[in-house]
Amino acid sequence: MVNGFGSNGSYMVALRRGTAAKKEAGSTMLDLVSILAIAGMFALGCLYVRGCDCLKEVRP
């Protein structure tokens, strides 16, 4: 579900104005950071798979 519901009043005003979303930041740098974060997290996941596999191979 949703966070930051606010009071019913502010919610109604936001709805009436059509948008409560902040205006498009257009930040290429933040896009780059986000995409790198996604790639980085999955790279970490792949390393973790390898780590668990190795743990099995070296066990006594």
Added chain:
Amino acid sequence: MSLNGWLQIVLFIAVVLLLARPMGLYLARVFERRRTFLDPVLAPCERLLYKVTRIDPAHEMRWNEYTLAMLIFSAATMLLTYIIERVQHFLPLNPQHLPGVEPILAFNTAVSFTTNTNWQSYTPETTMSYLTQMLGLATHNFWSAAVGIALAIAFIRGISRRETNLLGNFWVDLTRATLWVLLPICIAYSVGLVSQGVVQNFRSYDTARLLEPQKVTGTDGKVTTVTTQTIAQGPVASQEAIKMLGTNGGGFFNSNSAHPFENPTPLSNFLEMLSIFLIPAGLAITLGHMTGSPRHGWAVLAAMVVLWFAGVVTCYWAESQANPLMHGVDQQVSLLQSGGNMEGKEVRFGIANSALFATVTTDASCGAVNAMHDSFMPLGGMVPLANILLGEIVFGGVGSGLYGMLVFIILSVFIAGLMVGRTPEYLGKKIEAFDVQMAMLYLLIFPLIILGFSAVAVLMPNLGLSSLANHGPHGLSEILYAYTSATGNNGSAFAGLNANTHWYNGSLAVAMFFGRFLMIVPMLAIAGNLARKKIVPASAGTFPVTTPLFTTLLVGVILIVGALTFFPALSLGPVLEHLLLHAGHTF
């Protein structure tokens, strides 16, 4: 508490148990690739999909190949969702002309929907276009649920197969879960929801003139007189069905299943709760069937029902109590009112259905809500929190609940083995050091993320505390709930916390990612290791996993692990708040 309320709760679980067996047997047929009544329509679609994507359905994967395929699929779909959100203002089906979603919020939301969490740091009807809701978010509801089912089936194969290192084909399992299970049910279910009044359209929002103009204070502090009300529309029913069936929980509207366009009637409310438990309950039966021990499936399901019942009794009792600080208000149950704590609850649903919904949605990793958990009594609000803290294994998320429960089962048989001094076995497979190491890794990652991030958040006034609406133990509960919900991939919110900040969007995204994928890896490693093993014939010393004793041990292990890990945090949050409430303090 009322007889009417109890009858509805009993009816709910009776229908769940009635549907568990047919659902479970159907799931087994689908994943054993036996013939089903949908084959004439779906088999050609399946073959076409494999042909287009050049997938060999006969190819089977080792556990690490299966995991990597899942990671690659999740990474690609997460990136796709991120891009759709960012460029939604250039895309069609945006009648409200909503701008592109901010980068950090888009990142958080992409992670949230990929991990089956559906945590929403935004107001959907004022942030996401219809296309983003449908193509970016609703599709993820299908994919993340199908991934969960595929992983649970891979784990079951690990238990049932012998002397092989193959767990099946991820792409085939994903396709079959989507085509044979999720899509057909959702089509029928959406039509049912439309019959109850859930909207399904592409219209721009309606405007209604208020009978009584309201003076309201906006977020900028300015007082405005509101004379009209905007009524949001959209393709809601199609998203609502998979939101509940796939235990996703991300609402089309801000107020989720408390919104009359998402959940209009008591019947739609009943169906929504039922659909949360349908597949997780069925998968327990699938486990029993595919491993050749149907009674084991029922024993696991019994453990789930016991834990669910403990939660719903506590929550229903707590919410039926009068708030001691509300003087002069009639809070007694009568023919005219629900009684108890009705703050933050829909009059349409009352205490019983709000408490039941809260318990069901947090037992499973759904996260949809029909009442505001933040407004529950302290002990009532502790139930949803504790349900998630147990690891989302009481029915649990679609697929993820079962594989989480299987890790607890391995721990339980290991403890039982230690008690009698024998090598522990589970359905004929010896549980060895590597299996227990991986099980412990799975169990330790969860509290480490929750407690670690919560500790950092409460120690950082400019990051964690600046967007908190309440102080004292209630404020701690709000932060703890946020990280618990994210890590447990539940997605429900205690609210009272503006999570749309760089800190919360970033840290919760990391918590969601690690809470999903870092826990899947050791689980699949166990499955791969179990598949390689021989089957050991049962002997007099084998601990039976089909008896009430097993169910009791399993429930005990789950509660003890959960209590030992999280009791200190809970005692500083909801327990302390309960004691202070009765001493006259509120937060």
